[in-house]
Amino acid sequence: MDIEQPKEADFLNDFEKKHMPFVEEEIKGKVGDEIELKVKLGEMEHPTMSEHYIEWVALYNGDDSVVKKNIKPGGEPEEVLTFTITEEMKPRLRAKCSIHGIWERELDIKIK
Ligand SMILES: [Fe+2]
Numbered sequence: 001m002d003i004e005q006p007k008e009a010d011f012l013n014d015f016e017k018k019h020m021p022f023v024e025e026e027i028k029g030k031v032g033d034e035i036e037l038k039v040k041l042g043e044m045e046h047p048t049m050s051e052h053y054i055e056w057v058a059l060y061n062g063d064d065s066v067v068k069k070n071i072k073p074g075g076e077p078e079e080v081l082t083f084t085i086t087e088e089m090k091p092r093l094r095a096k097c098s099i100h101g102i103w104e105r106e107l108d109i110k111i112k
Contacts, residue, residue: 002102003101003102003103004103005103005105012043014044015100017043018042018043018044018045018046019042019095020041020095020103020105021039021041021042021095021103022039022040022041022093022105023038023039023040023093023107024038027108027109028109028111028112029085029109029110029111030085030112031085031086031087032084033085034083035084035085036081036082037059037080037081037082037093037107038080039057039078039095040077040078041077041078041095042077046077048075048076049073049074050074051099052097052098053072053077053098054071054077054096055070055071055096055098056070056071056096057069057081057094057096058081058096059094059107060092060093060104061086061089061090061091061092062090062092067081067083068081069081085109085111089111090106091109092105092107
């Protein structure tokens with residue numbers, strides 16, 4: 001499975017801005033805490049047509065899927081993903097575009 005990432009993590013071009021999932025708030029907690037992630041996509045609006053739309057957003061821990069939400073064409077590409085913080089988590093947000101594949105952003109979680 002190919003995963004797309006921006007060429008420069010701190011300087012996204014318009015195409016990358018349409019596909020990269022993101023979370024606005026800082027995420028912090030301790031191991032065992034349940035967290036609600038409000039995942040948005042993207043900084044620039046992505047099409048929501050039947051032939052070109054965001055199919056799902058998901059949280060991964062490394063390469064393991066933790067929680068995934070499907071999005072229908074025409075729907076807002078915005079979802080709440082609920083998960084529990086585990087030790088040595090490698091949290092990554094992923095979003096799948098029906099045409100442009102899977103996009104990934106590493107998540108920074110402040111673990112107390
Ligand atoms: Fe796309």
